[in-house]
């Protein structure tokens with residue numbers, strides 16, 4: 438099939454590369470000329486395992502091209518995917534201005550039947566607004582359909598997730614749209630395909646993300662209770678998660694959820710449900726618990742180091758999760774400025790995301806970006822772990838101990854066994870498990 442796609446960010450780039458890999462001819466548009474130039478040269482604009490190989494091979498096979506000119510894609514395609522951003526507005530609603538802009542662009546170029554497919558995560562009923570926008574501008578007689586085909590890929594494993602989905606959701610209100618999307622997917626995938634209405638598909642995506650966020654906040658609430666009861670949250674999570682009705686994924690206590698999707702999608706669902714008169718108290722608690730994780734971690738840092746000005750702190754990880762350079766919604770955006778404001782000296786390391794973080798927080802006399810975890814540990818009074826990169830799991834902690842001024846680790850991701858860190862000679866603070874601390878005072882929790 439000839440496919441067009443608007444927006445080559447994290448979701449759109451993976452989608453366009455993978456659709457080309459499935460044998461379709463994809464023309465992807467981005468309004469950012471730098472992104473288009475780099476992608477046309479085969480240079481990935483995001484860090485995503487497996488992406489570069491597929492990008493170059495599909496460019497060489499002439500199945501994939503990038504352009505800033507919308508007409509190149511709209512006129513040449515039967516189906517147009519909308520993958521532009523839907524970031525949060527300051528009032529918590531999804532900002533749909535990029536989606537509206539695409540609708541207006543398509544309306545000005547309609548030259549025959551097109552299927553316009555929402556892949557961006559949008560509030561329920563957004564398709565109605567797109568339909569209305571296009572009809573108003575292009576005329577009621579124009580032939581097109583709007584469908585919803587939400588994307589469930591996860592950054593860090595996005596290529597694998599796209600090519601091996603656990604389900605595909607197709608929201609279509611016309612037979613023509615349904616059969617076009619079924620043709621696209623049925624020949625390539627044997628996973629369950631849920632065919633439903635457009636509004637249902639839109640809601641499935643937002644509800645899925647809200648549920649995942651709820652699971653994370655739930656285990657973090659249990660984690661706080663575990664600390665009071667001297668119980669290890671990891672064991673509790675295992676005991677809960679082996680129940681197949683619950684499942685083990687997303688039951689890792691720690692710094693909470695971040696990224697460009699979960700926080701904004703919970704927030705948008707709260708606004709949509711709230712304005713429909715539905716009680717959204719539960720989702721507000723999910724948000725509140727998540728935001729409080731930052732205070733929880735900073736409390737541990739203070740307890741571990743007491744006076745913070747001029748203390749050297751190595752920070753490991755700024756991306757919101759491992760295997761990505763994405764820092765949107767990352768806990769590091771909350772933790773690092775607050776540590777910096779205490780007067781501490783910060784040495785920050787991340788395997789992929791420093792370039793993005795530097796734009797937000799340029800280096801200064803108390804904040805530097807270093808080339809390895811060992812450099813972050815050198816002369817440090819404490820190491821603070823913010824992202825669960827695999828690389829951190831396999832660090833040589835014997836070497837780290839000799840590099841550090843005081844062997845203190847504050848682990849926001851519960852990467853290590855407290856007993857092993859104690860045996861390795863560290864004071865070790867984590868979340869929801871007993872702290873290994875030489876602190877002279879008994880712990881007094883704030884009430």
Ligand SMILES: NC(=O)c1ccc[n+]([C@@H]2O[C@H](COP(=O)([O-])OP(=O)(O)OC[C@H]3O[C@@H](n4cnc5c(N)ncnc54)[C@H](O)[C@@H]3O)[C@@H](O)[C@H]2O)c1
Nearest residue numbers: 444445446447448449467468520521522523535557558588
């Ligand atoms: N990032 C993820 O892991 C993920 C997963 C599933 C769904 N989603 C959803 O996909 C959507 C996109 O997310 P993202 O993370 O890729 O966003 P992003 O901000 O990384 O990318 C958006 C891209 O769209 C481009 N753009 C904006 N307006 C345009 C226009 N009028 N014409 C052409 N290009 C335009 C921007 O230049 C940018 O490159 C969001 O709704 C998000 O919720 C994201």
